[in-house]
Amino acid sequence: MEIEKLREEIFEEFSLIKNLSELEAFRVKYLGKKGLLTSYLKELKNLPLEERKSLGRELNELKEKLEELLKQKEREILFQEEDRELEIDLTLTGKKRDLGNLHPLTQVIEELSQIFIRLGFEVVTGPEIESDYYNFTALNIPEWHPARDMQATFYLKNGALLRTHTSPMQIRAMLERTPPLRIIAPGKVYRCDADIRHSPMFHQIEGLMVDEEVSFSDLKGILTYFAQETFGEKTKVRFRPSYFPFTEPSLEMDIGCVICETKGCRVCGGSGWLEILGAGMVHPEVFKAVNYDISKWQGFAFGLGIERVAMIKYEIEDIRLFFENHFLFLNSFK
Amino acid sequence: MRVPISWLSEFIDLRLGPEEVAEILTMGGIEVENIDEPYKNLGELITVEILEISFPEDLKDLVLCKVTDGKEVFNVFTTAKEEVRPGLIVGLAKPESLTFGYHKVEVKTVKGYKSLGTFLSPYEAGVGEEKSKLLIFTPDTPIGVSIYEVLNLKEKVLELAVTPNRGDVLSIFGVARELSLLTNWELNPPKINPFYSQGEDFLGKIEILDPEGCFRYAGRYIKGIEVKDSPFYLQKRLWLCGLRPINNIVDITNYVLLELGQPLHAFDWEKVENQTVIVRKAKKGEKVLTLDGIERILSEEDLVIADFSKPMVIAGVIGGETTGVSSETKNIFIESAWFNPKYIRRSSQRHKITTESSYRFERKVDPEGVILALLRATELIFKITSVETFSKVLDVYPKVFEPPKILLTKTKLKKYLGFEIPFKEVEEILKRIGNIDKKSEEEIEVIPFSYRQDLSIPEDLIEEIARIYGYEKIPITLPKSVLKAKGLAKELKLEKKLKEVLTALGFLEVITYSFIDPKSLNKLNFSDEDFRNNFIELANPLSANLSIMRTTLLPGLIEVACYNFFREINSLKIFEIGKVFFRDSQTLAQEITNLGILLMGNRGREEVWYEEVQRFDLFDLKGYLEELFLVLNLPIQFKLNSSEPFLKKGLSYDLILEGHKVGYAGEMKNLVLKEFDLKTQVLVAEIILDPILEKISLETKAFKRPPKFPSTFRDLTCIVNKNIKIGEMLEYIEELKVPYLEEVRCLKIYEGPPIAKGEKSVSLRFIYRAEDRTLRDEEVNSIQEDLVQKILIKFLAKPR
C-alpha cells in the first residue's frame, strides 16, 4: 500500500468538505468502524513486525492528524452555519419600552432643593390651606394693606384660604424651632389668575436663614450661588431694590436672559434680563410675630416660582402645559 | 403709572435719554415695565396728496376727493369744502386707526361712495387746538409717511410698576423727585404765585366729624367760572397718561392728581346745601349715585363727604352725580384732603371700585402736600377760564402730622449689610430723604420728609442707604454659620421612595389641580355618608368645575386619562402623589397625602408585530402594588371585592393595613367612565399614605444572604372545580407547614376542552430547599407525594 498516495487522496477529499453531512460522510469513509483507515489499521497485525511498526506509526499519525482536522473543520462549519441568512425583517424597529419618570416640576423642585441641601438647609413642608393670620398678618400684611392686591387670593367657604405663597412656612418653621436655622419649603400655592403665564395652582420654594450675623451681602452670595448652580456657571445676575411687606431691605433678582445673553429678545421682553425671585432681610415685625429677639437674631428670606424656573430652563411658553399632563410632554423630560 | 418724558422734564433736568432714565429707575427700585410711544399706538395716520376733487350731487354737503399715499389711489370724502383742492397735502387717518381722543376710524359708505379714512384736524391728530380746520402740510412734504414723523413728534411715556409702599412716586413730580434722589440731577419743584393763597373770607363751613377717617380737609370756592373743554395742551397730557378729557374743571383736578399725586375733588358749590361740607361716616342704608352711574348703598364703615342733608361722595373713592361739576356749573368748591388709607381701602373693596384717587389715598399721600395741590389747581383755573371771586383756603387740620424720628446706629448698619459704607457717605444719603441729626459718631437720627410715608424703622433707612448707594456695589459673601442640618423628614422620605419605585416600574408622574368639579364626586357615585363628600368649597372659584378642594385624587387622574385619550394617546401608566382636603371642625382643614395610580390601554406599546397586544388587566395593577408593598415592607392585604361604588365589584380589592382600609384597587365601572366621557377601560388604585407612614420603617434593612444550597422543584397539574380559588389553595398549602417548602407558584390555569365544563386545570410549582445541605431527590419525592395527596383530597382534585 502506498501510504503517500493514500494521504494525498485523503487530504484532497478533505479539502472539498463544505457542510456537516459531507463531513460526516468523510468521517465514516475513513475513520468509521468500517472506514478505510480503520481497516488498514486492523490489517496491520498480518504484516511482519518491522513493517508493522513503521506503517503502524505512520497510519496512527495520519489518523490523529485527520481527527484534529475534522474537529477544526466541524467548528468552522458550525460557525458559518449560524451566519446564514434568515427570513427575518431586520428593518423592524425594536420593541419600545416606556421609561417612567418624574413630572418636570418635581424634577426642578428636587434639583433646587439639592442645591440648598448642599448649603445645609433643611427641607420642611406645611399646610396648603392656611389662615389669614399665617398667610398675611404675621407676615406684616394687615387686612387693610394694599400689598394684598399683589396676590389675588382664593378664599374657602369655611373662612380659611389657600396659601398664596410659601411664606407662611417662614412663620411656622420659626415657631417650631429655635434659631439659628436654615430651611427651605417647597410646595403648592394658589392665586386666582389663569392665562398662559399664570396658573391658579403653581409651586414655590421658600428659603429662610436666621443667625446672628447673616447679612444682606450673604443673601446676595447665596442667591448668586443658587442662580449659577441652576442656570450655569456663567449666568449673570443683578439685584434690584423691591418691596415685600415681610422683608426690609427687599430685592428682586434677575438673571441674564438665557436665550439672548442680555442682548434683548422676545423672551425677556427686550430687556436682556429675566426676573427670577424676590428676597430680602426678614422684617422685624415678622420676628416679633414669632417672638424672636430682634436685637440678637437677623436673617434673610427668599421665594421663587418653580414653574418660572422650569419655563426658563426648558423654554416653555405656556404654563398650562404643566397641568394638562400630555403624555408626550411628560415623556420629554427624561 | 404712565410718565410722559416731556412732562417729567418740566421738573427735572434730564441728562440722559428715556432708555437710560428707565434703567436708572428700575435699578433704583421703581420698575419701568415698558417705554410706550402713544402716537405710534394710534395706527396709520399718514400724509396723502389730494389728486382731484368732485361734488357728486347725491353727496350733498360732502366733497369727494381722490387721494394718493404714493402707492394707491383711493377716495375719501369730507365736509371741508372750502379747504380741499388738488395738490394739497393733508393728514389722513386710515380705517382701523384711532384719532386723538380715542375715536376709532371706520370705512364710511354714503350712497355707494366709500371713504377709506378721515382727513384729520390738528386736534384729531393730537397736535393742536384746532378742531374745525384740516391739518395741512407744506407742498414739499413726502406722502405716505406717518404725520408724526413729518412733524417730528415723539412722545415717550414710561410705564412704571410702583410697589405699594411708594405712594410718593405716584405722580410726575414724585417720579422727578425720586430720580433726583437716585442721580443728584437738579430738581425744579413747582412754584406758585402767592396771589393764589389769598382770596375773600370763606363763606361756608367745613366740619370733620370723623377725625380718625380724615386727618386733614382743606377747600376753597371759586366763583364765576365757565365750564368748557380744556385747552389742548392739558388734554394732551391727560391723554398721554391714559385719562379721558371731560371738562376743564374735572380735567384740572385730574391734572393736579397726576402732577403732584394729591387727589382733588370739585363740587358744584350751589348744590352743596347750606354751603356746609361735612366729613362723616355714612349712616346705614344711605344712598349715593356715584359718577359711574351706579346707586350705591352705603354702610357705617364708609366715609362720606356730605352736606347738610345728604352724602355727596364716597370720600377719596368716587364723586357723586348730583353735586358734580356740569356744564351749567358757575361756582365750584375744590377739596384737597388727607384721608386714612385704611378707610379708603375698605370702601374701595366693599364697592369694588378702584379710582386714580382711591389708589393714591390707599398708598398714602403727602400730608403736607394738601395745600400745594389746592393752590396749583387754583392757578390752572385762573389760566384757562375767567374767575369772578375766590375764597381763602379753609384748612381743617386738627392734629398736625408728626413724622417719626428714626435712630440708626453704625453698628446695626454694618451688621445688617455685612460691610461698611463710609459714614460720611451714609450721612449724605440720609440728608436727601429727611432731616438728620447726628447724635454721635455712632448714631444718626433721621426725620423723613413728610412725603416719605414708607419710612418708619431703622431697617427702612438701611434699605434707602443700600438702594441709593447701589445694590450692585454691595459685596457678595457667603454666610458663616454653624454646620447643622437635619435630613429629610419621614413623610418626604416616603414620597421620595414611592416616586423612585413607581418610576422604576415605568410610571409617569402627573400633577393635577387641587380643586375639582363637585359633579365628579356624583359621577363616582359616593353615598351621602361617604367621607369624600366632606369637602371644602371655594368662596371665589375660577369656575364651577374648579370649585371644591379634592377629597380623592381620582377625578384628576381620570381627567388626565380623558385629556390624553382625546389626543390619540390610548395607553397610560401614571401616578400622582398629592394632598386631599377634608372639612374639620377643630382645624382649618384636614390635609392628607394620597397616592393615586391609573392604568389605561396596553401594557407596552401597540407595535408587537407577531404577538398579541396585551391590555392592562387587574393583575398588572395588583402586581405593581405588590411590588410596591414588598419594597416598603408593608403588610397590606388585598380584600376581595371592594366596597367602592365606582369599581366593578368582581374586579376589585380594598387595601387593608392591620385591619384598616387604606385604599382600593380595581377596574372602574363602564358607566362611571361613560359619565366622565372616557371611552376606554381604566384600572385605578388610591392609597392614603398617612397611616402607612405610622407603620413603616424607612431605616436601612439588614441584607438577605443568597442561599448556599440549590433548590429543587416539583410540579403538579391537577383538575379542580372551577370555583376553587387559587388563593385558597395556596393558603391551605401554607398552613400545612410542609418541610423545606420555600415557595409555591401558580404557573398556569386552563379551562376548555379537553377539560370538562365546570372544571379547570391548575399547574403548581413547589420549590424545596434546605438551608444547610442539598436535598436528596428521594427525600423531596416523599414530601411531595404526601403533599399532593393532601391537596387532591382537600380540593377534590384529579391529577392530570
Ligand SMILES: [Zn+2]
Ligand atoms: Zn432675551
